Amino acid sequence: MDTIKMALIGTGFIADYHARGLQTLAGVEMVAVVSKNIGNAKKFAAKYGIKKAYDTITEVAEDTTIDAVIISTPNKFHAPYALKFLEKGKDVFIEKPMAMNAAECREIREVANKEQQLVMVGHMWRFDRDAQYIRETVASGVLGKIFKTKGYGIHENWGPSGWFVNKELAGGGALADMGVHAIDTVRYLLGDPKPVQVYARISTQFGNYEVDDTGILIITWDNGSESIIESGWWHPHKEGPEASTGLYGTKGYANLFPTFLKTPKDEGFETIVPQLPERTEHCDQSIYTRQMEHFVNCIKRRETPVPGIEEGQVVLTIVDAAYQSAKTGESVTL
Numbered sequence: 001m002d003t004i005k006m007a008l009i010g011t012g013f014i015a016d017y018h019a020r021g022l023q024t025l026a027g028v029e030m031v032a033v034v035s036k037n038i039g040n041a042k043k044f045a046a047k048y049g050i051k052k053a054y055d056t057i058t059e060v061a062e063d064t065t066i067d068a069v070i071i072s073t074p075n076k077f078h079a080p081y082a083l084k085f086l087e088k089g090k091d092v093f094i095e096k097p098m099a100m101n102a103a104e105c106r107e108i109r110e111v112a113n114k115e116q117q118l119v120m121v122g123h124m125w126r127f128d129r130d131a132q133y134i135r136e137t138v139a140s141g142v143l144g145k146i147f148k149t150k151g152y153g154i155h156e157n158w159g160p161s162g163w164f165v166n167k168e169l170a171g172g173g174a175l176a177d178m179g180v181h182a183i184d185t186v187r188y189l190l191g192d193p194k195p196v197q198v199y200a201r202i203s204t205q206f207g208n209y210e211v212d213d214t215g216i217l218i219i220t221w222d223n224g225s226e227s228i229i230e231s232g233w234w235h236p237h238k239e240g241p242e243a244s245t246g247l248y249g250t251k252g253y254a255n256l257f258p259t260f261l262k263t264p265k266d267e268g269f270e271t272i273v274p275q276l277p278e279r280t281e282h283c284d285q286s287i288y289t290r291q292m293e294h295f296v297n298c299i300k301r302r303e304t305p306v307p308g309i310e311e312g313q314v315v316l317t318i319v320d321a322a323y324q325s326a327k328t329g330e331s332v333t334l
């Protein structure tokens with residue numbers, strides 16, 4: 001195909017990042033945008049030069065000229081919208097988390113396979129240069145066996161409102177919002193092992209809402225590593241920014257955000273700070289632009305995107321197990 005025609009579903013904060021990324025790519029045209037508030041859809045369309053604005057997905061689903069959609073809606077709509085678009089022959093990008101739970105992920109997988117359509121999930125830290133450097137370092141073996149990691153998905157002195165704190169729309173709280181970043185990032189850094197056991201303590205400490213704002217998870221992977229994941233909103237302190245991860249190896253240590261290594265030298269350890277591109281902001285636009293570039297290239301080549309269904313489903317399998325563990329007080333074997 002010469003030009004890939006895209007529609008954006010949702011006009012919230014994250015949709016701007018996707019639109020800005022798509023604007024930079026050759027052979028891509030944003031042709032439609034959908035928001036439940038038609039005024040927001042028209043405003044977004046004017047901002048990015050998009051011709052059509054709608055307040056339902058019906059017109060986009062039925063438009064056979066549209067090749068793919070970007071779903072950036074409340075979590076409740078991720079799976080039903082994805083299923084509708086896949087059935088209508090469109091490739092789908094879904095913001096994280098992929099769905100409300102792992103069962104919905106399995107539905108998406110079934111329909112995507114049946115219709116031979118592509119699905120990508122917005123775990124964008126896989127496109128960060130620092131994260132890619134740490135993954136390569138771990139894979140090289142210079143740190144030895146990674147036996148423990150600590151990762152963070154925490155908002156300090158801040159938390160979201162609106163649909164994020166509505167259990168019916170979000171499915172979960174800080175774990176579903178922020179913890180998923182820490183989970184997928186450490187899995188990526190470790191070379192995508194499979195989880196075998198999850199133990200979690202999850203609670204609500206800061207708000208009058210039904211969802212969680214505090215969580216601690218311990219994940220056991222099939223490569224023998226153990227990961228501690230902390231999620232939260234409104235915490236008075238955080239030990240690292242979103243997706244920050246420390247990896248403890250038998251021969252050394254690596255840290256993501258800030259990014260550095262500690263490797264053996266004589267009787268002690270030498271700290272190495274790699275020469276990587278400077279960051280203008282923590283979640284900078286370049287990550288999202290590379291993410292969109294990957295999605296577009298996969299559409300052109302008909303290749304399975306990564307992160308895709310597999311990666312999205314593993315994260316939600318862990319999240320489901322964490323909520324179950326917190327409810328029962330027992331670890332969950334997967």
